[in-house]
Amino acid sequence: MNKILVIEDEQKLAKFLELELQYEGYEVVVVNDGVTGLATAKEINPDLILLDWMLPRISGLEICRRLRTSGSKVPIILLTAKDEINDRVAGLDAGADDYILKPFNVPELLARFRAHLRRSNEEDPDQLHFLDLSLNRRTREVKRGQRSIELTATEYDLMEYLISNPRQVLTRDQILHKVWGYDFGGDSNIIEVYVRYLRLKLESNKEKRIIQTVRGVGYVLKE
Incomplete structure (x- = not known):
């Protein structure tokens, strides 16, 4: 069972994601602010992080940077309403692996999860x-x-x-x-x-x- 960390401050969206991912068979941990999200990412070592860009206390972009600086290679998908090319480039440069816009299509989101988890498992079998x-x-x-x-x-x-x-x-x-x-x-x-x-x-x-x-x-x- 893959463990997914969802860092999202919109309570209704976070609950929706939690229920949807649990239904798909994932173990899900949800936190609602950046500081707690960063600490939780380091503590539980998730298989994938779904990360909102705009978060209280620490932004999703800063969380990406800090995790990559610490050596973490966990797949990170940024979830945001920012759709400018410069925003996408900034997210990827900060260390995100993927980028999905709100509102999103659930089947597409799940497909991206599967792709990143499959790639992650293939990359380092040791x-x-x-x-x-x-x-x-x-x-x-x-x-x-x-x-x-x-x-x-x-x-x-x-x-x-x-x-x-x-x-x-x-x-x-x-x-x-x-x-x-x-x-x-x-x-x-x-x-x-x-x-x-x-x-x-x-x-x-x-x-x-x-x-x-x-x-x-x-x-x-x-x-």
Whole structure:
């Protein structure tokens, strides 16, 4: 399920978009001002942002600039009534990927969502996400929101296995075989020890627990 962040200050339009996107099967987070929108974008690491240009406190254009400056590559679609060529150029130069005018056609908006999400998934198959957790297989970088998490080699292998199989219960035997190898003959409590290490690092800023214990079976990465 792709996560969409909608940053829109018109309450009725924001609610309409939320209901329409949920109906299409997206997970939707809605915020109504620029400052909260920027903070939420950094916190939840969405798959796509639908961003109104004219927002209270910080404009959509400034949000684009700040996200791109921070290194974010999330697809951003600007939603606005501004239809001058100079406005479109300014939006794209600020870092937006696309531009749609109000009033808009819902099927067209959804088609653009699908195109950008498909392109985003194709561009970086090594980048894995779950909620606000991200892992890059190529660089071995792990983040919770914008916070970098330093992992040992074994911690990373365990984390990669969990995030590669989100919401799937992984048995202790599966984890042992995948992370430690079929011929592992060490401490039978090794998985519990390393899950505790990961939880301490993932929750060091009092974040919600996402590695859940399934008693008598194993572990699962879920809300």
